Amino acid sequence: MIEVSGLNKRYGTFTAVKDLSFTVQPGEVMGLVGPNGAGKTTTLRCAAGIIPPTAGTLRVGGIDLAADPVAAKRQLAFLPDEPRLFDHLTVRQHLTFAAKIYQVPEADARAAALLAELEIADKANQLPAELSRGMKQKLVIACGLLHAPKVLYFDEPLTGLDPLGIRRMKDTIRRLAREGAAIILSSHLLSLLEEVCTHVLIMKQGERIAVGTLPEVVAQFSNGETGVSLEEVFIRATGNSET
Amino acid sequence: MALLRALLYLRLTSVANLVRSRLLRLRQPKYLIGGIAGAAYVWFFFIRGLGPRSNSQTLALAFGDGRAEIFAAIILSVFILLIWVLPSDSPGLSFSEPEVAFLFPAPLSRAQLIHYKLLDGLVTSLLGAIFFALVSTGLRHGWLEALRHFGAWWVLNANLALHQSLAAFAIGRLSALGLNVTWRRTLLVGGAILTVVVLVTVAFRSGADALGFLLWPARFIVRPFLVDHAGLYVLALLPPLGLLALQYFAVHRLASPFEEASIVRAQKTAEVVANMRAGKAVHLGGSKQKARPDPFRLGPRLPAEFALLWKNLLVAPSYLNRKVFLGALVLSFTGLTWLRAQAHLDGPKIAMAVGVLALVLLAYLLLFGPQLARFDLRGDLLHADMLKAWPLPGWRVVLGGLLAPALLLSGIAWVLVFTAAVGLSPLPGKALWLTPQLRVAALAAITLILPALCALQLLVPNGATLLFPAWAQTGRGATGGMDVMGQRMIFFVGQFICLLLALLPAVLAAAATIFLTQWLIGSSAAVLLASLPVLAILLLELWFGVHWVGLRFEALDISAELRP
Numbered sequence: 001m002i003e004v005s006g007l008n009k010r011y012g013t014f015t016a017v018k019d020l021s022f023t024v025q026p027g028e029v030m031g032l033v034g035p036n037g038a039g040k041t042t043t044l045r046c047a048a049g050i051i052p053p054t055a056g057t058l059r060v061g062g063i064d065l066a067a068d069p070v071a072a073k074r075q076l077a078f079l080p081d082e083p084r085l086f087d088h089l090t091v092r093q094h095l096t097f098a099a100k101i102y103q104v105p106e107a108d109a110r111a112a113a114l115l116a117e118l119e120i121a122d123k124a125n126q127l128p129a130e131l132s133r134g135m136k137q138k139l140v141i142a143c144g145l146l147h148a149p150k151v152l153y154f155d156e157p158l159t160g161l162d163p164l165g166i167r168r169m170k171d172t173i174r175r176l177a178r179e180g181a182a183i184i185l186s187s188h189l190l191s192l193l194e195e196v197c198t199h200v201l202i203m204k205q206g207e208r209i210a211v212g213t214l215p216e217v218v219a220q221f222s223n224g225e226t227g228v229s230l231e232e233v234f235i236r237a238t239g240n241s242e243t
Numbered sequence: 244m245a246l247l248r249a250l251l252y253l254r255l256t257s258v259a260n261l262v263r264s265r266l267l268r269l270r271q272p273k274y275l276i277g278g279i280a281g282a283a284y285v286w287f288f289f290i291r292g293l294g295p296r297s298n299s300q301t302l303a304l305a306f307g308d309g310r311a312e313i314f315a316a317i318i319l320s321v322f323i324l325l326i327w328v329l330p331s332d333s334p335g336l337s338f339s340e341p342e343v344a345f346l347f348p349a350p351l352s353r354a355q356l357i358h359y360k361l362l363d364g365l366v367t368s369l370l371g372a373i374f375f376a377l378v379s380t381g382l383r384h385g386w387l388e389a390l391r392h393f394g395a396w397w398v399l400n401a402n403l404a405l406h407q408s409l410a411a412f413a414i415g416r417l418s419a420l421g422l423n424v425t426w427r428r429t430l431l432v433g434g435a436i437l438t439v440v441v442l443v444t445v446a447f448r449s450g451a452d453a454l455g456f457l458l459w460p461a462r463f464i465v466r467p468f469l470v471d472h473a474g475l476y477v478l479a480l481l482p483p484l485g486l487l488a489l490q491y492f493a494v495h496r497l498a499s500p501f502e503e504a505s506i507v508r509a510q511k512t513a514e515v516v517a518n519m520r521a522g523k524a525v526h527l528g529g530s531k532q533k534a535r536p537d538p539f540r541l542g543p544r545l546p547a548e549f550a551l552l553w554k555n556l557l558v559a560p561s562y563l564n565r566k567v568f569l570g571a572l573v574l575s576f577t578g579l580t581w582l583r584a585q586a587h588l589d590g591p592k593i594a595m596a597v598g599v600l601a602l603v604l605l606a607y608l609l610l611f612g613p614q615l616a617r618f619d620l621r622g623d624l625l626h627a628d629m630l631k632a633w634p635l636p637g638w639r640v641v642l643g644g645l646l647a648p649a650l651l652l653s654g655i656a657w658v659l660v661f662t663a664a665v666g667l668s669p670l671p672g673k674a675l676w677l678t679p680q681l682r683v684a685a686l687a688a689i690t691l692i693l694p695a696l697c698a699l700q701l702l703v704p705n706g707a708t709l710l711f712p713a714w715a716q717t718g719r720g721a722t723g724g725m726d727v728m729g730q731r732m733i734f735f736v737g738q739f740i741c742l743l744l745a746l747l748p749a750v751l752a753a754a755a756t757i758f759l760t761q762w763l764i765g766s767s768a769a770v771l772l773a774s775l776p777v778l779a780i781l782l783l784e785l786w787f788g789v790h791w792v793g794l795r796f797e798a799l800d801i802s803a804e805l806r807p
Binding site for chain 1: 350503
């Protein structure tokens, strides 16, 4: 569902991502981890078609993002770490706007269902300034799910959420994966990855350090020890770099 | 079409919600009073005709009808040249953070995004044109005249906006080819000079109108401002509209990848807006904020007020520093001394004009400076919970907050007073009473009292912020609108009245001192002596004021006043 092959991203002489390749199949949740500056957000932005790669091929649902970006983007949703909303659109109007951009049929019914599911139906006519951080995050998720994407990119999805919101977010990610979505999730919270992800991709300085299922990656860095945590694996893989 | 519908939906819904929220907040008395003051200002100054006359009339009166077009075209040409020469990190198309978040991952092609932003820019130009038409002519000369101005402003705004995008993309392409900023500037300025020289030479030999030819694109754009006849006006609109279409096409064809630069610009813009709303120093131009050296050594024995001074000097704009003030003083002295020696060039008169201008600027500084220099308690009020946790009485927090802006405003005021003292030398045979000794005494006296006066002026908005926290700009809520404009006008009037009240006893004391002592010690010494009671009164007022504002700060219930 998500195929990344030979991805490179350079800014002048600085290489943010170097020769990165991986795939994420439907139903899989890949956790993207690495120290600060590892190139996680750049990778997500390239994979979502937000910024163009310098080299490499990105395919979403079998469609080449460079060759047919519109068709490829129709299948994906990008959920950023900070909820960035229009100051003067209400919750409901944000969904209407997203529906127009993605040309979602029967958008009103779907928006109402999403608002109810995310428990923000009572905030439908409020402006972003009147919402808490968690409510804004829920609105961004509702906008992202409106067109039923088959591919989702989450950048630090738990930032600013309360314990109940965190639990609901984890449930949502798991449910989407069960329903067949391919998901990439970037986070510093290794416990989240252990709970939610089926696969892990560890990056450092723009390069892939390890990729595979959780047990595979743990085995790669456990040196024959048993009960090695993902945190320990991360530290061994990245050489005690700052997270 | 789907994109166009989405754009229309976004813009129309946003405007409707903005208007609705502004109207709804008029239910609160603070906004209602501000709204009435703001509306009265707009009505009387821009609609009923108490404001400036229309710009075409002003230009025509100043230069004559023929020369007005040339003058306006020169200004526009210089502006366009600056767009190309001055450094800019503009991505060509500026998206906001929500636009980046919603539109970049959306199923839209790059061409659609470019169309979206260009059309959005044209819509924004319409709003700008309404504002400028209101300010420049209003409804004083009827609806037709207002519409005429609106059209002229729109083609000007829209052409400039598109030209900025065009220049940014062209510069981006030139940079990609290896042309750095220095080469670009050299080539552009050199090319402009060469063009002017060639055209003037050709014109000189052939008798043609070189200037007219050189300025023709800019003349086409400004002409709608200057024609009165309806038919001619419509004809005058056609060339700028054609240029608009041409530029739209050129931007669309020239657009290079803008996504990364747009994301960076959106983040910077969001940061600037957040800082402006919080009343913090704003770093424009996209330059990266640099770490600055300590303004002075903050020793452990210094009182806590100095820690606030130290912190606020670091927060204040970096160009307000010792070197700049000293440089300005040296420049002012050498420049004005040289000017005064150039009698054949009317130097003394020009120096006198500079002196008068310095005095006018000083008056503006004392009135408006305290409203702008917000790196004091007002800037820190969003962190009031932290300030209130400090083991300091309120008056010391207030005093510490006042020190940095008072010092920096005093620095500017000293430069202006010094400039006025050097420039305002009486012409030979005139104002014989204004002797050099008297000027030096007046300069010394004013220099002595300025810091106290600046601190007192700063105390007024700080006190007002604590007294009416809901009226103050504390970084929450919308900061625009007619009601907010009215609120600021009311604050400004309050500031002016406080200045008069504070100065009244000081001026009376100064007058009494000069009157009683000038016969004994001479007028110069009397002026110098009068500064002492003035300083004493201002310091006394400041002492009472700081303690009173300190009490207000201690009594401030943050949860009730500043939380949403």
